[in-house]
Amino acid sequence: MTIRMLRLISQHVFFFILTFSGRLGISLGPSLPCLSCPYVTGCGGVCYLRMLQSPMGGLGMNLAVLFTQRGLQALAAFGLFVVLVALFGQSWCGWTCPFGLLQDYAARLRNKLRIREAILSDRAMFTIKIFKCIFFVYLLIIPVLITLGLAHSDLTLPYCAICPVKLIMPLITGDPTYLNLDFTNSVLLTESVVLIVFSGLVLVGMFFKTRFFCLICPMSLLISLFRPIFLLRLIKEPAACLGCGNCRRVCPTTIDKSAPLSNDLKLSTKHIDAVRGFAKSCQGCFNCAQCCSTEGSLGIKFGPKVIFRASRSYAAKLLKRKSFH
């Protein structure tokens, strides 16, 4: 079995668990490092971003409750989130995120129709990624402002209110609840308008650009902040790379791992982590390592142990199975 096949299985299993298993009484808790949306009826776990925005778990938490049971629960949730992220790193995005799978299907549909993928220039990519930071700051700051009485109380869960996952995932399960405008007051009306417009843009974006939403997803940014403690990580041996560019082509976020780290001919026989490989938008899908046909150029490491190393024979195995074709 190839890593790609394992990943596909994992994505589908997690999609089922995180979207439907709540109906069977299974819940994986509120600390998940992926977009498991609580607005889906019967979801099997909750995205940690929700906890981070809530008055009970994020920066908006009143200091008075920090050492109460509620505060400890919030800390425990954060601790669990950190442990989960440390264990599997950015692979949460590539291997478990239900919305990620949905985006992969959108890309598959585009490929079936032989429609060209949108190519974003480096500048455009950079501009888009700024939104990721804006959303992240927005979801951290607004709860604080609410606590301080400087923002409208209806802005609770500010990011969830405009997150396209809130609208699209329930729709996938046949629930159109959030596909309407909320005329209760101007704040909620604005949020519902932004939600619908943003969701529409994301739907179009994810069809024309593989994993478009991941470029602006604040969860991906939050996970990437813990990069130094990841146990599961990508490794690169720069002195083995032949620069064929396969890794860049199969990367959903087009990170170039074949780019030289330096232009001199100084050779390193020591494994080093490819700084570019751990770019904030990495999905941890390991497509790059699998498709690399140069012996040992890319690999996967769990803790101190190398669990996979790129090779010509593995790449040939993928070809034989017509993966990536």
Added chain:
Amino acid sequence: MPSNIPQAPSNAILRLQARRDKISQLAANEIKTKIESLKARPDYKIEYSYFLDLLSAPLASRLAAINKPAVAFLCQVAPLELIEAHGLHPYRLFGGHHASERLSAPNLPAVMCPMLRSLLGHLMTLDLGGDDSFKALIIPTMCDWTVKFDSLSNLCGLKLPKVHLMDPSRVKNSPQAPKRWLGETSSLNKFLESLSGRKIGPRELSRAIETYQEAYLGFSQLIDLKRKLRLPQIWFSVIASSFYLDTVQNWTKAVKGLLAALCLKDKIETNDGHNKKSQNVFLAGSPIFFPNFKMLDLLEEAGLMVVIDDLCSSERLLPGPVFITDHSFYGLLTALSQRYHLGCLCPTFADHHHAVNKFTNIFINPIFKGIIFHVLKGCHLFDLKSLAVEPNVKELGIKFLRVETDYAKEDANTLLTRLEAFGSSLGVA
């Protein structure tokens, strides 16, 4: 007087014709002798006969048997899949006959790439103006000799078919390079459209890519066998040299048949090349084309086994796996153009640290003990590359031997002595 009375050819033309015939005969003998010597080898198997038959047949008849118009090309960076998708047969022009050099040499510079000199001589014997062997010639301008190939052909009195030049953006690390090469690939596509008279879509290109990937799979298995010393380099080169002489489907089928036969043999004999045997070497440098296997013969004679090579005529024959995530025509074209351009380890590129990595990769180092760098006289690119590689590999404790030669047999004894001495330094008994 009516002008349509055929005139008797002048003496000069007759002399040239006689010379051509003589050289053709010599070249044919060269092939015949080589084929016979290959068939006489103790490791000859009946499955090799398909490849030998392809190499022994006259080129014109071979290409005619393919039943598709052929498009010739000079270097390995022209995407074969694109030519195939247009219903044309890609044929790589190469010269491996020492005899043919004698025909073109009087018209060419004294110090010149022997491969191209031989090729030009070979083309002179084919009488290109008279038959329709190739519909067009694609020249990726990889070195000075290929840039001037058209002029050199004129010097030899050759009338080439339509020529399409490709500029290979020699600074690969520049952000503009992939775009420029994509532009070159797109214009090649337009050129091929004008030849084939039809436009192709993503389906045709996708099918062609799959066909070549299938061939690569077989080829990759052959490389595996070579690594394990189960397939000698000389046979590997025979198989690689015959690649363009039949449809890729037939060639792949024959390779699969050969693999089945070799793997059957493996069940009886096991000989693993990964055990750091002292005779294992890495062969790099200028390409080696059939029937000029002088270097390969000498290596065998010196007791050295090639387990890995970096020759564009051998292991780099096919660019490797092409993984695609964008299945539109543009996406396929981009994937192809990048694979052929970025993945190319030819020393023509300015930033060749990636090419040096191939020699120093610690993950392939354990299977060889020394590097033989083959430089054809006049091929300054590989000459320069050898200078860049040498200090890096010596730093890692790998033995390095640079061998400069040409197609002539005169230096064979000297070379053999050097190779044997190199073998002794590796510990070959």
